[in-house]
Amino acid sequence: MPTRWWTGQEMAEAAERLVPGSVAKSTDAACYLHVEKMLEAMEALRVDPETDFLHLTNTCGVDFWDHFEVVYHVQSFDKNQFGTLKVECWERDDAVLPSVTGVWYGAWMQECETYDLFGIKFEGHPNLHRILLWEGFPGWPLRKDFLSMPGGLQPGLNEFAGTARRDAPPVVVVE
């Protein structure tokens, strides 16, 4: 029996049933949750026997220039079903979202990675730090505007602006 891939609408229906008012919108691909109610809805989706999404498969961020989306791919072992949840974050300079580590522990490393590469802060994360890059790395590489960051690297330069060595102090980005 192959996996049942839930559409966004199905997902939204279930979330709305469990936590009314938690769904912002839904598309074919995904169900968008309100930031305020996302943890509640996710917890409900995880424990509810109908949905049973107890495995957070994948989490990543996507930069759409004006806003970020954080994507949560969740699945159920017993029901063999798969769904996509999304949360939008419209703040660019000080992007903050609640951390889902309380719901799925598996988000621990992935949220660190998302923070490292997108600069989205996850509130409530036990140890949010730059996991792949070093502390003090200038900018957030996976943002679309990373290459045009002030004082930053232009394509073609062979020396990267943030080449902070282990002992050198972190490079201060000059505005």
Add this chain to the structure above:
Amino acid sequence: MLHDYGQIGILVIISLIFPLGAVVTSWALRMVNVRPDVPSNPVMTDTYECGLRTEGPSLVQFNFRFYYIALLFVLFDVELVFLFPWAIIYDTMGWPGFFEGVGFIGILCLGILYAWRKGALEWR
């Protein structure tokens, strides 16, 4: 009798010269510049810690379990001073010798049983 030990004494000297020769040869090779004199890189004389600087002091307090082990070891090591002579003359002693030895070891076993009971043998 003493001659054998004298030969062992000479052997002690030889056996010290033997490795000393190796080290000295190595040193001599450095003198004639076959072997580099000073380490080519100051990092090489750093203490190894998987490629990083050592964090914190290296000589730190160790687990007290090591001390228990050493205590037990002392106990049994001293025991053998008594038991080897006992074993040598065991043939002539018969059952009394048996019981003397067993009593001796038995009392020591009380010690190790105590240690066992107190968890000194557990390596936590």
Add this chain to the structure above:
Amino acid sequence: MLHLATEAAAHPTVSEGVLWAILAAPFVGWALIVLYVRKLPLVAGWLAAAAVGVACVLSYVVLFNVIAKGGIAVHTHEWFRAGDLVVNFGVRIDGLTAVMLCVVTSVAFLVQVYSNGYMKGDPGIGRYFAHMCLFTTSMIGLVLADNLFMIFIFWELVGLCSYLLIGFWFHKPSAAAAAKKAFIVTRIGDLGLLAALLLIYTRNDGNFDVSAIQAWALNSGTPGYLVTLFALGIFAGAVGKSAQFPLQVWLPDAMEGPTPVSALIHAATMVAAGVYLMARFFPVLEASPDARHVVAWIGAATALIGATIALVQTDFKRVMAYSTVSQLGLMMLGLGALGYVAAIFHLLTHAFFKSLLFLSSGNVNHATNTFDMRLMGGLRKQMPITLVTCVIGSLSLAGVVPLAGFWSKDEILLDAWRDNRGLWVVASLVSAMTAFYMFRAIFLVFFGEYKGGQPVDHHDEDSHFHGDPAHPHEAPLVMWLPLVILAVPAIGAGIFALNHGFRNLIVDALPLEIADQIKSESSFKWGVAIASSAFAAGGILLAWAIYYKQWFSSRSIRMGFAPLTNLFENKWFFDRLYEDFFVKLVLQRGWNRLLELNDKYVVDGVVNGSARVASMASDRLRFIQSGQIQGYGLGIAAGVVAVVIAVYAANPL
């Protein structure tokens, strides 16, 4: 193996190993418990019981052997030799030892079994059983010892163990104080024993063997005053251990320990040690009439004091305690009246019924959470087994006809009658009082209405009680079974008196000349027996009338004898005497004042003159007292050098 010349013909053939095994079994139990199983209450308890049980079984083996063979056997080994002092380490087995062994181990065994129930849940139970084992060991050692030196060692060990056990609940201030009191008071007596030991060391060529001492005492060449001094010395020890007047004060306080401990101390082991010691050296008493009279009259005084105080106690266990004091006085009286057999026989029977009574008081406490008789009553319905056993014990103690106590008490009375009528009067009075107070206690505790016991104080974490005092119940099997077992000898131990079996058995332990003399006496006289029975019956009836039928109000009687009751209730003011007179007046005011005066006029005169010198010197010498080992080590080494130089200078080789 060393046979006494006089006993060459017949001696116990039991192997020496068995005797040592009796000593070793509880000791091994102690060691195992202390080292390995302190934390496992069940194992510790039954290990202790098993260890003592082994000793008990072996004791009976020894006893039957002694009964079969008779006589004395001494197995002795040289322990150490310091100069001309030779100290042996050995065991002596004879009738007296065998009987004592059986008494000690049987009671100890039953008490250990009982303790498994009584002490259940106590956090220190491992420690408890370890101490009990050690206590039994020391008592066995005391009984088995073949020389005075060993006796002294085990004697002190018994004292130590009693200290540990009385102070078992050391977190209770009263228990700690009682333990200290017992320890110190008995130490006073031990000084006398030590003096006796030294006397033997100096006057008998350092030969501490029991037989040798007996021979020394009976030897006509020995100066009489020495024998009397020796007898008084060991009697001083016995006064301390056996709680005789005037050192009886520690014993009732020792009730602070757990009840099984009380049963063991007061029935079989510690207090019996004094009587045993006197019996062991009975020939000395025989040889010294002065000492004998002192013993007899001190015993009489003790018996009287104990009995009178017991009349007015409200604490069930303290009644027992004073009863013990009184009965020990009776035994001493018997010894002093040359009633060697009677005293030991009474010791035997007393051990059984008194431990029975103590254990039943423990059962009562187990049910009601108190020892105060005013809070009990009517327990006969809930605790039938305890009632029956307790009544049997009391009857036996009171000396009612077929029971064991009757026969032993009767013999003491008979000996007193023969020796001195005054002693007989005191003894009879005491036996009447005994019957009265025992049945007073029985009626107060088991009859009438239940008055609720002591409510459990849940805030008291140390509280040992784990039940419901409002609904008393019979104790569990392990706790009533020892009672039932003990009741059997309490009833039937008198059978040993038949046909002089017991007498012949223990008299064999004495030198021949005395033994023959004792064997020739009759041991029963109708007149004395009837009189003692009458006294006992009178006491019981009086108690029945006052406390069961309540024909007379106990209150009015108390009023009527106001000065006496006051005296009794304050324990004859002994504690006050010791506290106020000795401690406060004599020590603090007298001696200290003397020292102060001495200080002021003698010392200060000297000191003031030399103070400046001293302070200057001390400024320089203070660093010596730095508390550092190396400074002391330096001093030692310097001393060694100095001594070597001095010796060498004095005797150049």
Add this chain to the structure above:
Amino acid sequence: MNALKSEPFVLNIGPQHPSTHGVFRVKVTVDGERIIDAEMVMGYLHRSMEKLAEERTYTQNIPFTDRTDYLSSMSNNLGYCLAVEKLATIEVPDRGSAIRVIMAEFQRIASHCMAAGAFTNDTGAWQTPVMWAFREREKILDLFEMTCGARLTCNYMRIGGVAFDLPKEFEPHARKLVDTLPGFVDELEGLMSENEIFLARTRGVAVVPHELAANASLAGPMLRGSGIAWDIRKADPYCGYEKYDFDIPIGYQGDSFDRFIVRLEEMRQSVKIIKQALDGLPSGPHSTQVPLALRPPKGEAYARVEGPRGELGYYLVSDEGPSPYRFHIRPPSFINLSVLKQMTVGHSVADAIVALGSVDIVVGEIDR
């Protein structure tokens, strides 16, 4: 008082340590020999592949996927290609699918050889099992070389199929190898899991209970070792896996040994699958023709395969451009590491090494 115990001190395991399989660092705080805290430090091999991929066309990205998990390039290629195919709705011919299955399963065996060998090396077996495992892995790599010319970074799969058809000598060689492989697995099992010392070192060490395993997003042998029967090939079949008969091995309590034996058993199952695939290898084209400058419709796709280390997912977002707007890899060994602290704290340093080995990390995949 703190000083009454032995002093805790910091010990770096890695980056240059024989047992971290690359440049990976665990900073452990030890009390005597017992670990009281463990912190992972990674990123020494970070190459920013997700960013690079946004500048290259869909086809050009395939070699990148080789280089993430360099021990299982075939599976990585496959996952990526599936994702693009899903995004652009491209059908793959049957022969292509079957070849993909064969290659992926061979890759799984090769990767598990490496995992099992390195794991036994971490338990202290002095190189022998790892050499034996390498011997078999070499034969598989030979097959890869025969097929696509590369051994390690194969770059064999293509969007819509595979790059080349199988050479004609592939099948006999593969069959021969498939016949010998189960024997080798038995041999390795006899060497290691019949060994009391190995059992003592791995049994009960680094236990991951199934609740934690599910909640911590674990995948692959780590998840199955904890007793959760979850295999993408069964649950969400791709490339026609539903046609093959095979079983999912699961462990008992989630300790290191369970993970090890699950890997060994998976090798047997893979052999079974390869046999069936070889037997039923259809004829026909090995690939559909796909434009080089592929412009998938606007949208997103998440496709996953069961890689040797677990669920290997690719998340693609397209803006109708020639290169992906967002390219995200779900790296199984990265996410599997998230329970490393739970596995190591309370154990000794030696157990930590075993725990790390039982995760089967590939630093290229962790750091990407």
Add this chain to the structure above:
Amino acid sequence: MHGAGPNLAFWVLAALTLVSAGGVMVSRNLLHAVLFLIVSFLGVAGFFILLSAPFLGMAQIIIYVGAIAVLVLFAILLTPRAGRDNGETRWAAPGVLLSIALMAVLLFVITDTKWTTAKDAPEITAADLGQALLSTWVLPFEIASVLLTAALIGSIMLVRSPEEEAEDALQ
């Protein structure tokens, strides 16, 4: 002692033993002091062999070098913050002076005494030692085990940590 060999051995061993014992005295680093101590023990073991007690010489090596030195090393490593310092107290000067005084006295006594020495030195083998231990000295033989056990138990009690103590404090 006849012949050049034993004489030479004596002087070599004496130098070794005494120099390394002096090393214990002067070394500032406690671990170096232990190493000197070990060498000194080895020298004493050599003396034992020279004095026709080879078994005891070996026992000396086993116990002092093998066991007690290890114990001392562990004790040093278990007391790290106390420093490796092997400095002197203020008792050092008087202590050394006193030692010199004692040495003078002892040397005087030794040289001044007319020692009566045996002509021949019969071999005392381990078997003789065993015979003596199991016949004349059998009680000390057994008591030695009691002593060792007591030392073990006492040491373990001393070294146990308060946490371990707390487990059976009440018992």
Add this chain to the structure above:
Amino acid sequence: MTVGLEHFLVVGALLFCLGLAVALSKRNAIGVLMGIELMLNAVNLTLLSFSRFQDTPHKVAGQTFVVFVITVAAAEAAVALALAVSVYRNRQTVDVDQLNLLKS
């Protein structure tokens, strides 16, 4: 010069005095213990010298005594070092200068 009893005794005496000096002067309790071990060794040496050279009927007694001295020394070292370790746990020092609890 033939080596005789005196020579061994002199070595023993020197070793003893060195041990004494160490025991008296070291500040570290473990150092003090090392001095004591040296002294015990000196005593053993002296005992064996007498056993070897003195003409007595009980020649083996010297060796027996050495055995017992070794035993006692081992027990002493075990307990003393345990004491040092235990003191260190409680007071963070094994400096005998600071261990003056005996001070009145």
Add this chain to the structure above:
Amino acid sequence: MSLLMLITDNWYDIRDLGNVSHEILYQLDRVLPYSLVYIIAALMGFVASFLIFVLPSQLFVGVLGERKIIGRMQSRYGPNRVGKFGLLQPIADAIKLIQKEALTPKAADKAVMYIAPIVFVAPAVLLFAVVPFGGHSVFADIPVSIVYFIAISGLPVLAAFIGGWSHANKYSLFGSMRIVAMTISYEVPLVLSLLSVVLITGTMRLGGHDGIDGIVQWQRDYHIWLIFLQPLAFLIYFFCVSAELNRTPTDIAEAESEIVAGYLTEYSGMKWGLFYGMDIGYALAAAAFASTVFLGGWSMFGLDRWIPSWLIIIAKTHLFYFIFIWTRGTLPRLRIDQLMTFAWKFLLPLSLANLLVIATEKVIWNKATDGNFDNFWVYIFAAVNILLSVAAVFIWARLLGYRPEATPKRPRLVNTASGYVPIPAPSREVR
């Protein structure tokens, strides 16, 4: 002359290469002073026993053979480039090590760091002094050989310890503490197992020949090897000695994959080379000792009359050494707590039990044969002891909680993906 005979009569046996040395010394004694001849005798002994018997076999069988055999076990060739079959590889290694850069960390205690390898090597040479290479060819035929062996073999651990301690490295300190703890733990059962050998043979001399008691001679007399008579002691000896030698499965002190070579972490160049080479030297010494004590030494059931005895002992030594290589090639490493538990809770009780059994048997034997020479009882005891050993090992392992059947060694197989599969009840209980 008589004194010279004392030295030389060890060397007269024809098959022992002894007559050569005897002749040389005899001739030398005529022209040279006694003490010089004495030293020459010692030198010749060293040359013969160590440089001829041990060192070549160490280099070519130990270093090269081990690498070759392990290479074969790991399905690779092993060294095969330098010289024919790579025979010169050890020499090439030595040359390389000597000219390598010898690093000394800044934080290290330099003097101690240099002393440690030298001290480490010396006992390895000394150990061979008492190994008998023939009835008369033993370097120093002392009556306390076994105790000598125990004493000397306790020394290198100190060297390793101070070596590890000296360079102030955490890994090295770990390694040092581990090696000391492990060595002293395993020394106890080792000594007890040797004690049972002494108990049954009644002598502490290793060699012996006709007329002189010795362990080898005892085995010759009774025509049995002690391995049959005391299998348990042999097993204990084997475990303990492999622990003391830091061979896998007990190489926790230099655990490469955990603490990065432990006490050797900072050593390089010739200093490391000395540690490495002498590791093999100790292994060979332990093997030679084991062959002497348990495998009959230079005797071979009468064949030693025809085959040179030193050939026999070297063959046995390398046979034993092969077991070391074998275990090293195949076994994983144990953890320190498991090793400690194994030593104190498993080996120690077993060795005590073994001692008890041997003591009992010996008394029975003495009573039964009344001091007469009797082979019958020896064979009876051999049979009994083999059975008892097997029983003791299994029973004690069971008592300590070893349940081999309780560990499933194959995973469960399921056919559908369906979440958590609980363990069936009985199997959960067993585990």
